[in-house]
Amino acid sequence: MVMDKRSARCTALFALVCAAVAVRAVSAVSDGPLQNGNFEYAPDQSQMMNNGSSVVTGDNAIPNWKISGHVEYITSGQKQGDMILPVPEGAHARASRTCAQDEKLVLTVVPGYQTSEVPIQTIYTSCGWDYYSWAFKAHAALLSLTIHNPGQEDDPACGPIIDAVAIKAIRRPDPTPISNLLRNGDFEEGPYVPPGSQSGVLVPPKTEDHVSPLPGWKIMAHKKVVRYVDAAHFAVPQGARAVELVSGAESALMQEVDTVVGTWYRLALAVGSAGDGCAAYEGPMRVQVTAGSSGTKTVEVYGGAQRAELVFQATETTTRVVLVSLGYHTKSDNSGTLCGPVVDDVSLVATSQPAARRLFL
The missing domain is CATH 2.60.120 (Jelly Rolls)
Structure with missing residues (x-):
């Protein structure tokens, strides 16, 4: 055709x-x-x-x-x-x-x-x-x-x-504050969302081609996807768009960023429920945040939205930021519709070295 x-x-x-x-x-x-x-x-x-x-x-x-x-x-x-x-x-x-x-x-x-x-x-x-x-x-x-x-x-x-x-x-994302090293961290630039669509738009695997439906980001997966959602039909933590991780550990959002070895960075994001009736039957939904080999943090989602951050020291000149859901979830209406936690407003900024913690005996 x-x-x-x-x-x-x-x-x-x-x-x-x-x-x-x-x-x-x-x-x-x-x-x-x-x-x-x-x-x-x-x-x-x-x-x-x-x-x-x-x-x-x-x-x-x-x-x-x-x-x-x-x-x-x-x-x-x-x-x-x-x-x-x-x-x-x-x-x-x-x-x-x-x-x-x-x-x-x-x-x-x-x-x-x-x-x-x-x-x-x-x-x-x-x-x-x-x-x-x-x-x-x-x-x-x-x-x-x-x-x-x-x-x-x-x-x-x-x-x-x-x-x-x-x-x-696809238009270039609006300029982000110079301190934010991530491109399109707020996900405001992305696929066309048909008016009235209540199911979002799926973004398929994209690991090599530099032209992505979600500018700045790649989808690490074999055959699974992430879902691009809008504030009109989903709970979006900030702005008008966000990404729902609907495929568990089989797909992840990834962006590679130039970093300076030895420099400290703060990776921050919003994590929450998409407001689509997604059910976590065995404990909360969880999102794993990884910054190359420098640090990992697991964020638990109990509903609503929350801020989370990971402070790390870069060990390489390129750091891979990865966001992945650690569980598989479906809606509570027994429809079988796949769903998951939503991520939004992701930023990576250079920061000062954390103050050393002292142990008093």
Whole structure:
């Protein structure tokens, strides 16, 4: 599935839904859905397979998109086999059934050939639809975005359902106080959040590519994600955005910072509950904060938000700051929705050496 879009030379960002969701253009167009990104403009019946089938036969049948291979166009509530297919935005979607155990999408932008695999086999919400994000850097005024299902299935109709494709230009985070060595520590710059979305946007693993949906941060994981949340639907400790650690120890937020060996630093952050009914059944939720090999602190979350800090002496010229949840949690409504502690307002500043503690006997 391919779409062409004009954009300026800058970084662009995709917000994907449950198998993909992403984007609209970059320069002259404001952040939001792509043209027919919600697939509400349907193909003509003459370009559909006979006998009421949902299979699309014409390469250019879906307005603003070009397709190849087995592609179906469905309406909300349409039944395929023994499954009823919901559509989250509007009444239509480009779709095929979900069957594989190791689902993933390949997203590609040309020219520049930037491509990534986005793992989507884990469902993080009870409704079955997840918003995913992906980022790339534009190298031309005219770009082609391809969304591809690389899976090889016995049933050609098996595959992820795609809807609500939108785009956002990633802007450099506002300048932070010169003392804060971390970039985007308040998480105010990040993926496009669809209006009315109550489930946040998932940020997939990103350990090598410097273009991240969450500027300044990388996601250390094999296939798991973190959730980007907004203050309109979640409890955000400060500002309008934060990150919820929803995958336990299988994913972590990481940022590498230049440090001076022998210098003392203070790493501070806000940790709390996302206010989404997340339940910790065996003790409190816990977040581990690590500063390279120089120090580690575990913060316990009992509800609300709290400040925590770690003071350490740098032992290397580059220090890796890592935030990870130490437990796996789901919402208390028995929906199976994955959740976890929220982190926000992270800062790293140079500080004076802590006063030596004296022991009086």
